[in-house]
Amino acid sequence: MRRVLTPVLLVLLLASAVGLQAMRERGGELPAGHGEVLYVRSPEALRRMSLSYHSLLADVYWIRAVQVYGGTKLGRMPDRSYGLLYPLLDLTTSLDPYFDVAYQFGALFLAELPPGGPGRPDQAIALLQKGVRAQPDDWHLYQAIGFVHYWSYQDYAVAADWFKRASRLPGAPTWMEPLAAVTLAEGGNRTASRLMWQQILRTATDDWFRTEAERRLKQLDAMDQMDTLRRVVATFQARQGRPPADWAELVRAGYIRGTVADPAGVPYRLERGVVSLDPDSRLLPLPKEAEARP
Amino acid sequence: MSAPRTIATVAVSVFRESVRDKVLYNLVAFAVLLMAASYLLGQLTAGQDIKIIKDLGLAAIATFGLMIAVFIGIGLVWKEVERRSIYSLLTKPLSRAEFILGKYCGLGLTLVVNVVVMVVAWYAVLAYMATSVSPEVRASWAAPAADPAMLRAVGLILVELMLVTALALFFSTFSSPFLSAGLTLGLWVIGHFNADLKNFEAVVDSRAAAWLAQGLYYVLPNFSAFDIKQQVVYAQPVPAGYLASTALYGAVYIALLLVASVAVFSRRDFK
Numbered sequence: 001m002r003r004v005l006t007p008v009l010l011v012l013l014l015a016s017a018v019g020l021q022a023m024r025e026r027g028g029e030l031p032a033g034h035g036e037v038l039y040v041r042s043p044e045a046l047r048r049m050s051l052s053y054h055s056l057l058a059d060v061y062w063i064r065a066v067q068v069y070g071g072t073k074l075g076r077m078p079d080r081s082y083g084l085l086y087p088l089l090d091l092t093t094s095l096d097p098y099f100d101v102a103y104q105f106g107a108l109f110l111a112e113l114p115p116g117g118p119g120r121p122d123q124a125i126a127l128l129q130k131g132v133r134a135q136p137d138d139w140h141l142y143q144a145i146g147f148v149h150y151w152s153y154q155d156y157a158v159a160a161d162w163f164k165r166a167s168r169l170p171g172a173p174t175w176m177e178p179l180a181a182v183t184l185a186e187g188g189n190r191t192a193s194r195l196m197w198q199q200i201l202r203t204a205t206d207d208w209f210r211t212e213a214e215r216r217l218k219q220l221d222a223m224d225q226m227d228t229l230r231r232v233v234a235t236f237q238a239r240q241g242r243p244p245a246d247w248a249e250l251v252r253a254g255y256i257r258g259t260v261a262d263p264a265g266v267p268y269r270l271e272r273g274v275v276s277l278d279p280d281s282r283l284l285p286l287p288k289e290a291e292a293r294p
Numbered sequence: 295m296s297a298p299r300t301i302a303t304v305a306v307s308v309f310r311e312s313v314r315d316k317v318l319y320n321l322v323a324f325a326v327l328l329m330a331a332s333y334l335l336g337q338l339t340a341g342q343d344i345k346i347i348k349d350l351g352l353a354a355i356a357t358f359g360l361m362i363a364v365f366i367g368i369g370l371v372w373k374e375v376e377r378r379s380i381y382s383l384l385t386k387p388l389s390r391a392e393f394i395l396g397k398y399c400g401l402g403l404t405l406v407v408n409v410v411v412m413v414v415a416w417y418a419v420l421a422y423m424a425t426s427v428s429p430e431v432r433a434s435w436a437a438p439a440a441d442p443a444m445l446r447a448v449g450l451i452l453v454e455l456m457l458v459t460a461l462a463l464f465f466s467t468f469s470s471p472f473l474s475a476g477l478t479l480g481l482w483v484i485g486h487f488n489a490d491l492k493n494f495e496a497v498v499d500s501r502a503a504a505w506l507a508q509g510l511y512y513v514l515p516n517f518s519a520f521d522i523k524q525q526v527v528y529a530q531p532v533p534a535g536y537l538a539s540t541a542l543y544g545a546v547y548i549a550l551l552l553v554a555s556v557a558v559f560s561r562r563d564f565k
Contacts, residue, residue: 048487052520055523055524059345059349101342207427
């Protein structure tokens, strides 16, 4: 009797626990607490506390940084705060000074304009310079600093200087020196930007970098396509004396063949004659420099 | 029976006992941890899953081994005394030194078997994960996912575990398991702060305190020296001289602790 009773009791209790959990879930959750908290902010203290587990702890902080960035970026909260991003990346790279991806992706995350990122190129450069102090011969870090100056500050002279410095380091690709020259001569030009991302795509050592380079190239393609569409809309307006109501009107008038979508597959918006990306397009926000100087 | 054969007999019985005590179950936990991590990390780490599995594997090998070394090591002698089986053992043609060395070698054998199986599982997971990465990305790595050079770190972890075992055995010859565990783990933690002891004069004004810290730096086991995990994960060079001198340092310290254990145990009166 007892042999049968015990398993039955166990199954009953487990079923009750599952049922109660489902019931609790339907009843709603308690209000959220204070959100993400970073209890230890001192890299030195954390390094000591981690004993011989620096690298593993660095991995944990890296995962947290990725989650904070991705969670905030994709979240629907109107007040998007990336306040923990830099401290998390600082801790990651203090625990593991050779964590290249944390420097390079971290800088990309930090420099990304709001709402897609915190828009802190100063922190991106501080993080990368910390990497340069740890690995003075790593040309990727110099190149990344040049990129931040190029895209975030539009300071092409400084960007070209960093590319030049990268080109002198061991293992730097042969295109780095011409890139410095092109940046100095034609910085801000969309063609120069395209050249830069094509080189990154060609030499990417990581699938994420590859994806990012592809996204950036799609952004440039989208900007070219929008320029063409603006010219079409301007022609329509000049002939009709009013802007087109929508894409369908342009199709009917024979200006375009059908609804036009951006390289990410989301249709462009046309409102009162203004062509723009759809707010749901993952190509937003577009880079500032190339948009300003087509 | 010759001394080496007697030691081997005791060692094999310790190994069998650890198998009976289901110590090897930790290998299942290790395998599950690695497989679950390799599946989940791809979604969370922005392409750093191979690096993280390398870090996780090395850390898990060191941690599982540490737990075995401490919690079995502290009971090696104490159990025999507590069960009173020590009385019948000492009536056999077995010296106290052979008993201690046999116990040590037995736990050492358990650790080696554990580490070898964990390393095989870890390399298998890494090799499998590498197949999911594009050939272009793989070609850009400084070292392959299942890089044999990482075995250098595993080797030093093993020496470190043997040193921890010797410490635990030493404490178990004269103190209770609870105290032995506290002392062993305490020394293991302090052994990772050796660099701070060496540079203590930079933070205190007292010369006496600085000298004391310097003395402790040289006397206490330097466990941080055995940690080259970060270097091997990044395929950085670790000079053969460093590996040899660190292994030799560990061997000498182990010998010191075993001699001390035999000396303490030989003086114990079980009447």
